[in-house]
Amino acid sequence: MLTEIKNQFYQDTLETLISIQEVLPETPLEGETARNMVERIFTVSHQVSGTGPMLGFDNSSLLSRKLERTFYEIRSGKRTLTAQLLTQTQRTIQNLLEVLQKEQGE
Numbered sequence: 775m776l777t778e779i780k781n782q783f784y785q786d787t788l789e790t791l792i793s794i795q796e797v798l799p800e801t802p803l804e805g806e807t808a809r810n811m812v813e814r815i816f817t818v819s820h821q822v823s824g825t826g827p828m829l830g831f832d833n834s835s836l837l838s839r840k841l842e843r844t845f846y847e848i849r850s851g852k853r854t855l856t857a858q859l860l861t862q863t864q865r866t867i868q869n870l871l872e873v874l875q876k877e878q879g880e
Contacts, residue, residue: 780829784878788871790818795867803855812855815863816845822870834874841866 794814819842826835841863847853 776829780878783825783829784831784874787818787822788874790814791867791871791874794818795864795871798860798864798867803857803860808855812845812848815867816842816849819845822874831874831877834870834877837866837870837873841870 798811819838822831822838823835823842826838844853848855
Protein backbone atom coordinates (compact mmCIF):
# COMPACT_ATOMS: atom_id res chain seq x y z
CA MET A 775 0.00 0.00 0.00
CA LEU A 776 2.77 2.47 0.92
CA THR A 777 4.56 1.62 -2.32
CA GLU A 778 1.43 2.48 -4.28
CA ILE A 779 1.07 5.80 -2.46
CA LYS A 780 4.74 6.59 -3.04
CA ASN A 781 4.47 5.74 -6.74
CA GLN A 782 1.33 7.87 -7.13
CA PHE A 783 2.94 10.80 -5.32
CA TYR A 784 6.01 10.45 -7.52
CA GLN A 785 3.98 10.30 -10.76
CA ASP A 786 1.74 13.22 -9.82
CA THR A 787 4.67 15.36 -8.72
CA LEU A 788 6.71 14.50 -11.80
CA GLU A 789 3.82 15.37 -14.13
CA THR A 790 3.17 18.67 -12.37
CA LEU A 791 6.82 19.71 -12.38
CA ILE A 792 7.24 18.80 -16.04
CA SER A 793 4.10 20.71 -17.02
CA ILE A 794 5.36 23.76 -15.10
CA GLN A 795 8.78 23.41 -16.68
CA GLU A 796 7.28 23.29 -20.18
CA VAL A 797 5.36 26.56 -19.85
CA LEU A 798 7.53 28.49 -17.41
CA PRO A 799 9.74 30.19 -20.02
CA GLU A 800 6.63 31.41 -21.84
CA THR A 801 4.84 32.71 -18.76
CA PRO A 802 4.38 36.47 -18.75
CA LEU A 803 5.43 38.18 -15.55
CA GLU A 804 2.08 39.86 -15.10
CA GLY A 805 -1.57 39.35 -14.45
CA GLU A 806 -3.59 36.26 -13.76
CA THR A 807 -1.23 33.94 -15.66
CA ALA A 808 1.67 34.88 -13.40
CA ARG A 809 -0.49 34.51 -10.26
CA ASN A 810 -1.62 31.06 -11.39
CA MET A 811 1.97 30.00 -12.05
CA VAL A 812 3.08 31.26 -8.64
CA GLU A 813 0.27 29.28 -7.03
CA ARG A 814 1.15 26.08 -8.95
CA ILE A 815 4.83 26.30 -8.05
CA PHE A 816 4.06 27.05 -4.42
CA THR A 817 1.57 24.19 -4.19
CA VAL A 818 3.81 21.51 -5.69
CA SER A 819 6.85 22.63 -3.67
CA HIS A 820 4.72 22.65 -0.52
CA GLN A 821 3.53 19.10 -1.26
CA VAL A 822 7.06 17.84 -1.88
CA SER A 823 8.51 19.46 1.22
CA GLY A 824 5.62 18.33 3.41
CA THR A 825 4.68 14.88 2.12
CA GLY A 826 7.96 13.88 0.50
CA PRO A 827 9.82 12.92 3.70
CA MET A 828 7.03 10.56 4.75
CA LEU A 829 7.52 8.67 1.49
CA GLY A 830 11.31 8.64 1.39
CA PHE A 831 11.87 11.73 -0.74
CA ASP A 832 14.12 13.43 1.82
CA ASN A 833 16.53 15.19 -0.54
CA SER A 834 13.70 16.35 -2.77
CA SER A 835 12.01 17.78 0.29
CA LEU A 836 15.08 19.75 1.30
CA LEU A 837 15.47 21.15 -2.20
CA SER A 838 11.82 22.12 -2.50
CA ARG A 839 11.74 24.00 0.81
CA LYS A 840 13.65 26.97 -0.58
CA LEU A 841 11.36 27.06 -3.59
CA GLU A 842 8.36 26.88 -1.29
CA ARG A 843 9.61 29.76 0.88
CA THR A 844 10.40 31.91 -2.13
CA PHE A 845 6.98 31.43 -3.69
CA TYR A 846 5.28 31.91 -0.33
CA GLU A 847 6.96 35.32 -0.17
CA ILE A 848 5.81 36.12 -3.70
CA ARG A 849 2.23 35.09 -2.83
CA SER A 850 2.27 37.29 0.26
CA GLY A 851 3.71 40.31 -1.59
CA LYS A 852 7.11 40.29 0.12
CA ARG A 853 8.94 39.47 -3.14
CA THR A 854 8.36 40.15 -6.79
CA LEU A 855 8.39 37.59 -9.59
CA THR A 856 11.28 38.68 -11.80
CA ALA A 857 12.91 37.25 -14.91
CA GLN A 858 15.97 36.30 -12.83
CA LEU A 859 13.79 34.51 -10.29
CA LEU A 860 12.07 32.60 -13.09
CA THR A 861 15.45 31.51 -14.44
CA GLN A 862 16.48 30.30 -10.98
CA THR A 863 13.13 28.55 -10.62
CA GLN A 864 13.67 26.72 -13.92
CA ARG A 865 17.04 25.46 -12.68
CA THR A 866 15.62 24.44 -9.32
CA ILE A 867 12.76 22.54 -10.94
CA GLN A 868 15.22 20.72 -13.22
CA ASN A 869 17.33 19.79 -10.18
CA LEU A 870 14.22 18.73 -8.28
CA LEU A 871 13.18 16.46 -11.14
CA GLU A 872 16.60 14.82 -11.18
CA VAL A 873 16.63 14.31 -7.41
CA LEU A 874 13.09 12.90 -7.41
CA GLN A 875 13.97 10.45 -10.16
CA LYS A 876 17.09 9.36 -8.31
CA GLU A 877 15.22 8.89 -5.05
CA GLN A 878 12.46 6.93 -6.78
CA GLY A 879 15.06 4.63 -8.32
CA GLU A 880 16.73 3.85 -4.97
